[in-house]
Amino acid sequence: MxxxxxxxxxxxxxxxxxxxxxxxxxxxxxxxxxxxxxxxxxxxxxxxxxxxxxxxxxxxxxxxxxxxxxxxxxxxxxxxxxxxxxxxxxTEPGEQPRRLAVACVDGEWHALPARLVAEVFRLRGWYVDYLGAQVPTHHLISHIHRTGPEAVALSGSIATHLPTAHAAVTAVQATGTPVLVGGAAFGDRGQYASLLGADLWAPDARTAAARLHQSPLPRPSAPHQPVDDLPHLSDQEYTLVSRTRPALVRTVMAGLAERFPPMRDYDRAQRDRTGEDIAHIVEFLATALYLDRADLFTGFLTWTARILDARGVPTHSLLPALALLRAELKDFPRTTHMIDRATDHLTGAGAVHVTDTRNPA
Known part of the structure; x- marks a missing residue:
């Protein structure tokens, strides 16, 4: 062309x-x-x-x-x-270049944002180790011990990887290395980054490079455990929901045909896609419980409604799935609160500001 x-x-x-x-x-x-x-x-x-x-x-x-x-x-x-x-x-870095490791959170395949960060720092004279997509935390730690970067930049686009990101942030900080995070998963204002104890959040590569150019990030303080950042995890709701996800998906799928009659005419591919959608809903519910942020779950359901609308599937088809999920989790107060809030938003009762926390690009 x-x-x-x-x-x-x-x-x-x-x-x-x-x-x-x-x-x-x-x-x-x-x-x-x-x-x-x-x-x-x-x-x-x-x-x-x-x-x-x-x-x-x-x-x-x-x-x-x-x-x-x-x-x-x-x-x-x-x-x-x-x-x-x-x-x-x-160009070759100078005699004593500052060193940065750039990696995607384990499970995160959307590597282009991290690639852009790595290239911007390289252009500004840094020695950059770009580790690519879904880097297991133990491999990242081994790399830090071997190369000794000044900081680690972690990228995440999908919010369901935030629990894994939290473990990675904590492990990296335990080596005495500060952590910069970025990407759609961490919220449009970095609100989830601060919950996970990251040393710095940047909305884009240019901002990240400018901030680190000013001065090095301070070394992390004494090591701590993830539960120290998120004491609400002691109620075990996140653990129980995340561990029972397959059973929850099966239960919702089994009851959905009765609650949403059009599903009875779905072909195999449509049923498979519906099952995938329900699995994503449970994943985001678990992540919202991990962070204790109902807005994350509401935001995902709002985004899902737009996707379904683009497929020609009515938004109200989400409501019976949420009702079935609530019935299964009725004894979990934080969980039912989040489901109720999302349901109210989808039905137009008390709209709230939401953040798009799932960016496929």
Whole structure:
């Protein structure tokens, strides 16, 4: 695909979007390198050109206009464009570069945000160890002991990985290494990052690099246990819900056909997708219990309602599933409170501010 590059950033973004959606890796890479030759700063190419296109990829998936395969293909093209830019702009760090380890939380496959963070720090002269997607915590700790980074940057896009992120933050801090976190999982204002005891939250790579450039993060204080940050975990509601998730999903699925008659006509694929949706609901409920944040669960249900609407499934189909889930968990006061609050929001009674905590891109 041959294009004439326009002058405005919006047009550059549109040209990259066209290349990505057409699956034209060569055109996308060529566009990014031409932007560099045309005078764009490398950091701006990463954060003001590639990142907005990737965000749009996620939006298209959520609107049911992209399949999972299309989303993965587009992400892979953006990742390779980043690699081409990195190769073109690579410089050797100074004699005593500051060192940063960048990793995704274990279970987190959405690695592009972490890749952008790693590249921005590299451009600013840091020696960066980019460890990629879903890094098990014990491997991350081994890496810290072997390389001694100044800090660790943890990325998470899906809120259900926050309990794992909490364990990783605590383990890294136990080595005397401060932890910077970022990504949609931690909330639009970093509200969940502070609950998990992270040393710093940044809304984007540019902010993170600017903050650490000012001064090193202080070394963590004495080691502690995750329950020290979240004393409400002592009521065991999170543990019981998370451990019984498969049984809860089966129970809800068994009762749903009676409560939601259209489901009786679902084919196998529709039933499988419904089961996946219910499993996600239980996962987010467990995570909300872990953090003791009802807004996280309400936010996820609001997001799910939008996804179902894009699939042509009515929002009210969520209500019988929530009712069945509440009946199974009626003896858990924090749990029933969260289900009731989400139900009230979906039915329009007492709307609350919610945060999108699940970003597939």
């Amino acid at each position: 041959t294009t004439t590059l326009p002058a405005t950033p919006a047009h550059w973004i549109e040209q990259l979007w066209q290349s990505v959606t057409e699956g034209d890796e060569s055109a996308a890479t060529d566009l990014v390198l031409r932007a560099l030759d045309a005078g764009w700063e490398p950091e701006s190419i990463l954060l003001d050109l590639i990142a907005p296109v990737q965000g749009r990829v996620g939006e298209e998936w959520a609107a049911n206009r992209f399949s999972v395969a299309q989303e993965h293909a587009a992400t892979a093209i953006n990742d390779r464009a980043i690699a081409a830019l990195s190769h073109r702009t690579r």
